[in-house]
Amino acid sequence: MERKVGVNNVKIAVVGGGLVGALNACFFAKRGFQVELYESREDIRRATVVKGRSINLALSHRGREALKAVGMEDKIVSKGIPMHARMIHSPSGKRSPIPYGKKGQYILSVDRANLNKELLSAAETYPSAKMNFEHKLVDWNLESGSMTFLRNDGSTKVTTCDLTVGCDGAFSAVRKHFMRQSRFNYSQTYIPHGYMELTIPPKHGDFAMEPNFLHIWPRNTFMMIALPNLDMTFTCTLFMPFEDFEKITTGDEVLEFFQRYFPDSIPLFGEEALKQDYFRLPAQAMVSVKCSPYHIGTACVLMGDAAHAVVPFYGQGMNAGFEDCIVFDELLDQYNCDFSICLPEFTRLRVPDDHAIADLAMYNYIEMRAHVNSKWFLFRKHLDMILHYMMPNTIIPLYTMVTFTRTRYHEIVKRWQWQNKVINRGLFLCGVSSVLGGTYLLIKHPPCTPSIKLDQLWNWA
Numbered sequence: 001m002e003r004k005v006g007v008n009n010v011k012i013a014v015v016g017g018g019l020v021g022a023l024n025a026c027f028f029a030k031r032g033f034q035v036e037l038y039e040s041r042e043d044i045r046r047a048t049v050v051k052g053r054s055i056n057l058a059l060s061h062r063g064r065e066a067l068k069a070v071g072m073e074d075k076i077v078s079k080g081i082p083m084h085a086r087m088i089h090s091p092s093g094k095r096s097p098i099p100y101g102k103k104g105q106y107i108l109s110v111d112r113a114n115l116n117k118e119l120l121s122a123a124e125t126y127p128s129a130k131m132n133f134e135h136k137l138v139d140w141n142l143e144s145g146s147m148t149f150l151r152n153d154g155s156t157k158v159t160t161c162d163l164t165v166g167c168d169g170a171f172s173a174v175r176k177h178f179m180r181q182s183r184f185n186y187s188q189t190y191i192p193h194g195y196m197e198l199t200i201p202p203k204h205g206d207f208a209m210e211p212n213f214l215h216i217w218p219r220n221t222f223m224m225i226a227l228p229n230l231d232m233t234f235t236c237t238l239f240m241p242f243e244d245f246e247k248i249t250t251g252d253e254v255l256e257f258f259q260r261y262f263p264d265s266i267p268l269f270g271e272e273a274l275k276q277d278y279f280r281l282p283a284q285a286m287v288s289v290k291c292s293p294y295h296i297g298t299a300c301v302l303m304g305d306a307a308h309a310v311v312p313f314y315g316q317g318m319n320a321g322f323e324d325c326i327v328f329d330e331l332l333d334q335y336n337c338d339f340s341i342c343l344p345e346f347t348r349l350r351v352p353d354d355h356a357i358a359d360l361a362m363y364n365y366i367e368m369r370a371h372v373n374s375k376w377f378l379f380r381k382h383l384d385m386i387l388h389y390m391m392p393n394t395i396i397p398l399y400t401m402v403t404f405t406r407t408r409y410h411e412i413v414k415r416w417q418w419q420n421k422v423i424n425r426g427l428f429l430c431g432v433s434s435v436l437g438g439t440y441l442l443i444k445h446p447p448c449t450p451s452i453k454l455d456q457l458w459n460w461a
């Protein structure tokens with residue numbers, strides 16, 4: 001265990017015991033801080049069902065690097081299912097695999113609840129870390145640093161700390177107190193689409209589809225994806241405008257809809273099971289939140305969805321939140337745990353990157369919704385691969401940089417804009433050269449004049 005001189009009497013309050021809060025508790029406790037984690041829900045290690053969250057998630061490089069830094073990568077990866085490629089399902093039921101990249105380039109389907117439990121248990125192994133469940137932050141006083149938590153029995157607990165780390169998600173209570181600060185920027189966007197999770201059960205005791213793939217049914221305004229689970233089920237996420245969800249009110253309408261857009265999936269769900277699953281929970285909303293700065297003085301810093309909730313169309317929300325944790329930890333190393341430097345530096349570094357991934361995810365949502373069906377998806381991904389193969393150091397697919405590197409998100413956007421310019425110029429030059437070439441050939445070798453005139457052709461016929 002690392003122990004820096006002088007940090008073990010510094011008290012950190014982590015608000016929110018979700019994925020990012022639990023990981024942050026590991027980072028701070030590992031460094032020797034006194035850590036108090038406060039989570040409004042009950043301890044999910046004792047809960048039976050965690051409702052309303054995406055059941056599984058795609059873990060990629062950024063998230064793995066953060067887990068590695070606290071010694072949790074192997075444990076989490078061992079319970080993840082590698083997805084080496086996408087499997088594109090066309091309306092006709094044709095399936096086309098598209099690899100994510102080279103052999104070692106894969107993403108992992110991980111179970112959200114298990115990941116959260118493992119991180120909470122890992123945090124608890126540090127003697128300087130204490131978990132407080134069923135403690136909901138209801139007030140925070142910036143000047144005194146005191147926080148008020150409401151407990152399930154109606155009592156309250158007031159406490160103070162040296163640093164509050166707001167990891168309380170997209171609807172953060174900590175961030176609400178930032179809203180009172182002058183020059184605090186905030187924006188949120190709900191997209192018209194909702195998402196619903198459906199389950200494909202095992203078939204004859206095995207996965208009903210190829211397990212090591214991220215299955216995708218791209219249908220422009222509708223889309224369904226499926227990620228595998230260790231129990232040989234698939235968790236499917238159906239994305240659709242709320243107004244379309246609302247049009248489907250009966251079991252028969254469910255079947256009619258799936259028959260029309262995702263026919264190959266019906267035998268995998270089972271007709272009756274699909275009808276029940278569809279009405280189990282209502283479609284959930286998706287919100288994109290941007291704000292800045294992420295800190296107030298040396299008293300408070302936001303991380304994860306509390307700082308930047310992103311739409312899931314890049315599978316990066318958790319990965320970006322986990323990267324927040326490792327970036328802050330790297331700053332603590334670089335500036336010897338001096339919060340007066342680390343907090344503003346965290347804002348300076350992470351705001352442009354987290355805003356960039358929020359924009360990329362929203363861009364991908366708009367692109368997928370607008371004109372990505374299975375043919376277009378296949379074409380674009382194959383074009384990416386061909387251009388990357390031809391110019392490996394010049395053209396790198398956007399998703400490769402996002403998913404398999406820790407290249408800063410805002411640098412990826414700049415490079416992507418440059419690459420698009422190169423590709424468009426290249427396509428333009430190809431176009432111009434083919435026109436010039438064609439014209440040259442026409443001049444050099446004029447086509448022979450037809451033996452008969454067009455009007456003779458009609459008479460002749």
Ligand SMILES: Cc1cc2nc3c(=O)[nH]c(=O)nc-3n(C[C@H](O)[C@H](O)[C@H](O)COP(=O)(O)OP(=O)(O)OC[C@H]3O[C@@H](n4cnc5c(N)ncnc54)[C@H](O)[C@@H]3O)c2cc1C
Pocket residue numbers: 015016017018019020021038039040041054056057058059135136137138167168169170171172173174195237286303304305306312315316317318319320321
């Ligand atoms: C459909 C969908 C699919 C997704 N897929 C992926 C994916 O494939 N890959 C990926 O990287 N990301 C994905 N994400 C994003 C990912 O789920 C989030 O980015 C991640 O959960 C953020 O973690 P967090 O800890 O910041 O917030 P949360 O997970 O929301 O945790 C916040 C915690 O704070 C607690 N809390 C809230 N208010 C208070 C309070 N006042 N006091 C105390 N505690 C409080 C909550 O109970 C919760 O436990 C997806 C999201 C959705 C919606």
Ligand SMILES: COc1ccc2c(c1)CN(c1nc(C(=O)N(C)c3cc(Cl)c(F)cc3C(=O)O)c(Cl)s1)C2
Pocket residue numbers: 054056057058086100107214216225227237312313314315364368399402403
């Ligand atoms: C649990 O709920 C969810 C919901 C959405 C996602 C995930 C899990 C995981 N997601 C990933 N997206 C990428 C990606 O980079 N892109 C561009 C893609 C974007 C979309 Cl929308 C898509 F359908 C495929 C790809 C693809 O390339 O396979 C990965 Cl790489 S992983 C999206």
